[in-house]
Amino acid sequence: MVAVKDTVDQVAGLEKYEHGFVTEIEQEFAPKGLNRDTVAFISAKKEEPEWMLAWRLEAFERWSAMESPDWARVSFPPIDYQDATYYAAPKTKVGPASLDEVDPELLRTYEKLGIPLREQEVLAGVTGAPRYAVDAVFDSVSVVTTFKKELAEAGVIFCSMSEAVREHPELVRKYLGTVVPVSDNYFACLNSAVFSDGSFVYVPPGVRCPMELSTYFRINAAGSGQFERTLIIADKGAYVSYLEGCTAPMRDENQLHAAVVELVALDDAEIKYSTVQNWYPGDPETGKGGIYNFVTKRADCRGDRSRVSWTQVETGSAITWKYPSCILRGRESVGEFYSIAITNGRQQADTGTKMIHLGEGTRSRIISKGISAGRSSNTYRGLVSAHPKARGARNFTQCDSLLIGKTCSAHTVPYIEARNGACTFEHEATTTRLSEDQLFYARQRGLSEEEAVQLLVNGFVRDVLQELPMEFAVEAQKLVAISLEGSVG
Amino acid sequence: MLSLHDLHARVGDREILKGLTLEVPAGEVHAIMGPNGAGKSTLSYVLTGRLGYEITAGSAELDGVDLLSLEANERAAKGLFLSFQYPLEIPGVPALTFIRTALNAQRKARGEAEMSAPDFLKRARACAADLKMDFDMLKRPLNVGFSGGEKKRMEILQMALLSPRFMILDETDSGLDIDALRIVSDGVNALRGPDRSMLVITHYQRLLDYIRPDRVHVLADGRIAASGGPELALELERDGYDKYARAA
Numbered sequence: 001m002v003a004v005k006d007t008v009d010q011v012a013g014l015e016k017y018e019h020g021f022v023t024e025i026e027q028e029f030a031p032k033g034l035n036r037d038t039v040a041f042i043s044a045k046k047e048e049p050e051w052m053l054a055w056r057l058e059a060f061e062r063w064s065a066m067e068s069p070d071w072a073r074v075s076f077p078p079i080d081y082q083d084a085t086y087y088a089a090p091k092t093k094v095g096p097a098s099l100d101e102v103d104p105e106l107l108r109t110y111e112k113l114g115i116p117l118r119e120q121e122v123l124a125g126v127t128g129a130p131r132y133a134v135d136a137v138f139d140s141v142s143v144v145t146t147f148k149k150e151l152a153e154a155g156v157i158f159c160s161m162s163e164a165v166r167e168h169p170e171l172v173r174k175y176l177g178t179v180v181p182v183s184d185n186y187f188a189c190l191n192s193a194v195f196s197d198g199s200f201v202y203v204p205p206g207v208r209c210p211m212e213l214s215t216y217f218r219i220n221a222a223g224s225g226q227f228e229r230t231l232i233i234a235d236k237g238a239y240v241s242y243l244e245g246c247t248a249p250m251r252d253e254n255q256l257h258a259a260v261v262e263l264v265a266l267d268d269a270e271i272k273y274s275t276v277q278n279w280y281p282g283d284p285e286t287g288k289g290g291i292y293n294f295v296t297k298r299a300d301c302r303g304d305r306s307r308v309s310w311t312q313v314e315t316g317s318a319i320t321w322k323y324p325s326c327i328l329r330g331r332e333s334v335g336e337f338y339s340i341a342i343t344n345g346r347q348q349a350d351t352g353t354k355m356i357h358l359g360e361g362t363r364s365r366i367i368s369k370g371i372s373a374g375r376s377s378n379t380y381r382g383l384v385s386a387h388p389k390a391r392g393a394r395n396f397t398q399c400d401s402l403l404i405g406k407t408c409s410a411h412t413v414p415y416i417e418a419r420n421g422a423c424t425f426e427h428e429a430t431t432t433r434l435s436e437d438q439l440f441y442a443r444q445r446g447l448s449e450e451e452a453v454q455l456l457v458n459g460f461v462r463d464v465l466q467e468l469p470m471e472f473a474v475e476a477q478k479l480v481a482i483s484l485e486g487s488v489g
Numbered sequence: 490m491l492s493l494h495d496l497h498a499r500v501g502d503r504e505i506l507k508g509l510t511l512e513v514p515a516g517e518v519h520a521i522m523g524p525n526g527a528g529k530s531t532l533s534y535v536l537t538g539r540l541g542y543e544i545t546a547g548s549a550e551l552d553g554v555d556l557l558s559l560e561a562n563e564r565a566a567k568g569l570f571l572s573f574q575y576p577l578e579i580p581g582v583p584a585l586t587f588i589r590t591a592l593n594a595q596r597k598a599r600g601e602a603e604m605s606a607p608d609f610l611k612r613a614r615a616c617a618a619d620l621k622m623d624f625d626m627l628k629r630p631l632n633v634g635f636s637g638g639e640k641k642r643m644e645i646l647q648m649a650l651l652s653p654r655f656m657i658l659d660e661t662d663s664g665l666d667i668d669a670l671r672i673v674s675d676g677v678n679a680l681r682g683p684d685r686s687m688l689v690i691t692h693y694q695r696l697l698d699y700i701r702p703d704r705v706h707v708l709a710d711g712r713i714a715a716s717g718g719p720e721l722a723l724e725l726e727r728d729g730y731d732k733y734a735r736a737a
Contacts, residue, residue, distance in 0.1 A: 441577040443538075443560070443562045444565055444570075444573075447590065448560075448562050449560075455579075456582070460580065
């Protein structure tokens with residue numbers, strides 16, 4: 001009993017959010033509040049064409065008539081949408097052409113966060129070390145995208161969403177909103193009206209993207225939200241692996257992050273999408289502050305034999321509400337979801353996935369590992385469904401929950417719908433408490449309590465960590481440790 | 490080496506050790522035998538620092554170091570090892586990773602340098618061969634899906650790799666067939682030496698045919714009721730514990 005109590009105290013007493021600093025930089029804001037003028041302001045700032053503005057305004061009208069959803073197992077006071085700012089950007093020109101034009105204060109911010117924006121720094125590493133291109137989004141705008149030239153040589157388009165709207169309107173118009181329709185849900189609709197920046201990726205037929213792509217989202221400004229929009233298209237036979245990371249300063253007020261991510265995989269294409277989410281989780285004692293992470297992520301396996309894999313490590317945010325999903329439309333397409341969701345302090349998470357089997361012979365796999373500590377609440381919510389035409393559809397789901405201490409909770413809410421008799425769905429779920437016997441066993445062998453907890457938790461999440469790109473798996477493992485460990489002393 | 494004096498320990502309201510005094514000199518192997526509920530496992534947990542046991546009186550020292558003031562992992566770093574009666578399963582953590590992490594944590598606590606991965610692997614291979622274990626087993630999550638006998642072998646393997654100075658074997662013979670018993674005992678005997686001591690806790694004399702003790706103690710009702718040479722084990726095997734249970 002005592003051992004577990006110590007762990008709880010240790011975990012509860014932790015205040016180790018390492019990315020909680022604020023960057024002092026001159027910023028430009030939209031006037032507070034949300035109306036047609038705000039939408040027009042954002043569109044104008046981004047020098048968008050007429051059709052984009054019309055699309056946003058239609059979304060705004062629809063959103064105005066919608067109600068905030070209340071079915072998730074999370075609770076928060078009503079959000080005053082008129083009391084927020086919907087556009088915040090560093091006062092430099094939009095979409096700088098090179099690093100030399102980026103404000104040095106911004107570069108220092110990313111340096112502090114450990115994000116390599118200078119290509120030569122990335123290249124200066126060990127020979128043969130994996131390289132990755134970065135799109136850095138600061139509040140509402142993308143400040144820089146690296147390796148664009150090298151990617152362009154391979155035919156890969158990797159740029160900010162704003163730039164894509166201006167430079168590749170034909171692709172954006174063809175795919176934007178086709179996976180997550182404008183009025184799909186309350187937060188996606190809000191995003192459609194006011195989305196700021198995000199990444200755009202297009203990989204042409206038969207091309208294997210030569211490096212990992214990543215976006216680093218940073219919320220900095222107070223009283224603002226982040227509404228990024230990401231669209232990734234893998235054309236026939238293409239392959240791309242993409243990773244996003246997120247952090248925010250420690251602030252006493254809640255900040256809204258309502259993103260939309262759409263993935264489109266055509267015939268034989270494959271997209272791997274990984275997330276390491278470490279938004280500020282709020283004060284562990286009082287629950288004050290922290291990010292509301294209300295995100296809609298969906299992939300359309302549009303082509304035959306296409307494949308999409310979502311991997312997420314969710315450690316931050318006061319509230320997480322997200323269900324990265326796959327619409328398995330193409331014949332024999334494959335969807336995967338690997339998730340580690342850690343809640344601590346007063347955090348609330350309601351997260352999971354939807355695997356919608358529409359095509360024949362489609363397969364999906366869900367591995368979810370939830371860890372709750374402190375006074376947090378952690379819910380897995382998932383849907384697996386098979387359409388009448390999805391004959392031979394298969395799903396395997398495994399949901400494991402680990403509880404640390406006695407004041408947290410874990411919930412599993414699986415929905416399964418089979419509309420034909422020729423599909424196979426398997427579901428396994430376990431809930432365990434971090435065992436005092438295991439802790440003692442590890443400590444008898446010489447591990448301190450902190451090391452023992454870390455080793456046991458790493459064992460628990462190993463299946464999922466293995467799915468992350470190598471260089472990020474190490475980082476994610478550290479993050480898991482930081483999220484759960486307090487310094488012993 | 491190990492010196493216990495008038496040790497009293499309780500769990501909740503129940504006193505389990507009631508004034509236990511025991512001396513195990515360096516280089517000796519002592520056996521602790523006794524009926525169920527005599528306090529044998531409690532003794533091993535009290536010595537290794539498991540939480541939930543309250544020490545109300547007495548002392549326990551290893552080479553003059555007060556064990557009772559140390560955390561479980563600090564005692565391990567001082568060279569104390571417990572081979573568990575029921576080894577735990579550690580899902581997702583390969584045995585090699587577990588042992589190497591533990592070894593390096595101990596070395597760090599003693600101010601020694603970490604053992605490199607190649608050196609560690611070399612030693613692990615040799616130990617696995619001695620215990621006739623398939624090396625691939627060490628790449629699997631520790632004890633997960635292992636048979637009772639495999640788990641016991643894994644305990645002895647860990648003991649060999651961590652090279653402790655004082656070893657407590659808690660019912661190591663339970664769940665072992667004759668062949669496995671011989672292999673495990675050979676493994677244990679290989680660790681005997683002039684600087685090392687062992688406390689072998691067992692119900693049955695059988696194990697002591699393989700691991701020959703220097704002294705045998707009868708633990709009954711929380712204290713040492715009798716001590717003698719190896720012949721005491723044979724006597725217990727013949728007459729049972731009745732005499733001691735009644736005396737208590």
